[in-house]
Amino acid sequence: MEKMEYKKVWNFFLISQAEEEERWLNEMARNGWNFVRVNMMCRYVFKKGTPGEFIYKLDLPENMPHGLGKEEYYNFLTECGIRIVFELKDWMYLQKRAADGPFSSAEDMFSKLKMANKSYNYAVKTLSMLLKVFTAVMALSLLCQVIFSNPNIVDFFRGVTMGIGIGSLFAFTLIWVPVLTKIRKKMNALVDEIAIKH
């Protein structure tokens, strides 16, 4: 049997850069490197294959109040000739045979808006979860400063409180605000476009 050839590449994309990530995965596929998986440390694994055989797209689960659920969405994708190659948290890496045609028409602004909207919801969801965890750790650490009388322990927890407070403030200003702003601007531009094209 022929030996499988794999390649590991490190690359980093923010939540707001789903399109950039898709472009990169498709470029790799055109060069004969098919996406296999990615881990939390942003290390991508590719398998050697036929150049241009597959195309890739990133997706997030639909959040539908009525009728159709998550499992049904998976079945639906399968039915459409789309394979979910890999999942990382909510993100789905979709694969389709290039010969079966594109995931959607190039001028399909609505699909783009929908994806931007789903990314935005995902970013807000992740951010609120992080804020909850940070707040809980901060509260615990403040409580420990009151409970313990040993000055070394009090100093340690004061440091923890300060560290998390300053750290999360920087993370919010330097990462989250730009990410949310970028997705919001993309959504606004698409809404303007859809207003004249639909």
Next chain:
Amino acid sequence: MNTNNNALTEAVYYILLALVEPLHGYGIMQRTAQLSGGRLIISAGTLYGALSTLLEKGWIEQLEAVADSRKKEYRITPIGRVVLEQELVRLEELVKNGVQILKQ
């Protein structure tokens, strides 16, 4: 019954037209692509969302699932047909006015 005559999007118009005969998800994608001469390829996500909304509005319905088949079939309802006919009247008006003004 929600049949208010707002303009339908091109995708919804073609989805409703396709569902005059019962089709499953992939069938709808193929039919809409065929009807538009390959121009309109609806993404799976958009189609899925549209089907969910159209079910909620009662413009389409899900057919009884065939045993040991995971594929679900959909079909237009009488209300959906009314919506489609109203849309056709609106589209005819658009075409009539366009022709009248540009081709005189």
